[in-house]
Amino acid sequence: xxxxxxxxxxxxxxxxxxxxxxxxxxxxxxxxxxxxxxxxxxxxxxxxxxxxxxxxxxxxxxxxxxxxxxxxxxxxxxxxxxxxxxxxxxxxxxxxxxxxxxxxxxxxxxxxxxxxxxxxxxxxxxxxxxxxxxxxxxxxxxxxxxxxxxxxxxxxxxxxxxxxxxxxxxxxxxxxxxxxxxxxxxxxxxxxxxxxxxxxxxxxxxxxxxxxxxxxxxxxxxxxxxxxxxxxxxxxxx
Numbered sequence: 001x002x003x004x005x006x007x008x009x010x011x012x013x014x015x016x017x018x019x020x021x022x023x024x025x026x027x028x029x030x031x032x033x034x035x036x037x038x039x040x041x042x043x044x045x046x047x048x049x050x051x052x053x054x055x056x057x058x059x060x061x062x063x064x065x066x067x068x069x070x071x072x073x074x075x076x077x078x079x080x081x082x083x084x085x086x087x088x089x090x091x092x093x094x095x096x097x098x099x100x101x102x103x104x105x106x107x108x109x110x111x112x113x114x115x116x117x118x119x120x121x122x123x124x125x126x127x128x129x130x131x132x133x134x135x136x137x138x139x140x141x142x143x144x145x146x147x148x149x150x151x152x153x154x155x156x157x158x159x160x161x162x163x164x165x166x167x168x169x170x171x172x173x174x175x176x177x178x179x180x181x182x183x184x185x186x187x188x189x190x191x192x193x194x195x196x197x198x199x200x201x202x203x204x205x206x207x208x209x210x211x212x213x214x215x216x217x218x219x220x221x222x223x224x225x226x227x228x229x230x231x232x233x234x235x236x237x238x
Contacts, residue, residue: 001118001178005131006171009114013167016139017146034140036224039210040231045133046203048236053126054197062197069201080105083144084206099152103162106145107169114173116199118181119192134170
């Protein structure tokens with residue numbers, strides 16, 4: 001996998017989260033619009049590119065792994081408290097206490113997303129689309145994570161270090177996949193296909209949750225609807 005892809009995975013999170021030091025805070029409405037865009041892109045990317053790719057790669061058991069990914073994400077959110085789709089839970093009575101469960105769930109989530117990036121894609125455009133989906137998804141997540149860390153009363157330097165730890169997870173997942181791909185004496189196409197199916201399940205859970213939550217009180221919002229159409233359209237024409 002090109003070095004540029006590793007750098008994009010890392011610096012997208014590092015710069016997005018660090019932007020809070022410049023802008024002080026990101027409004028709730030702005031964060032929801034960012035999430036709506038990324039959720040729409042992820043959903044459209046998954047159904048138009050990733051699912052067909054998995055099944056065309058001989059994934060006769062892909063459905064099982066897609067379901068597994070969906071339920072793995074449900075379990076991860078027990079620990080991450082839904083920060084993957086913008087939920088920020090601050091417990092004032094726990095100020096200065098580091099949210100280990102949130103970080104553990106979020107880091108494992110990001111690590112799993114990165115693993116399929118290193119497989120040998122027959123069509124390089126699929127790899128680029130998957131990379132774009134992960135990057136766009138991580139931007140609002142990094143902002144939400146940094147907001148939670150800072151609002152929890154954790155020191156700024158500690159918050160930055162934990163942000164950087166999260167930023168390393170997707171590149172580490174991709175690097176692990178690259179090592180497996182390069183060192184194995186057997187054909188791992190089935191393994192990577194199943195890994196991709198797991199990520200599809202994760203994407204489906206996150207994207208649909210974001211889209212279902214994007215309209216508060218079931219009120220129609222023209223701006224959010226427009227953002228969702230743009231996100232979905234970008235994935236469709238990619």
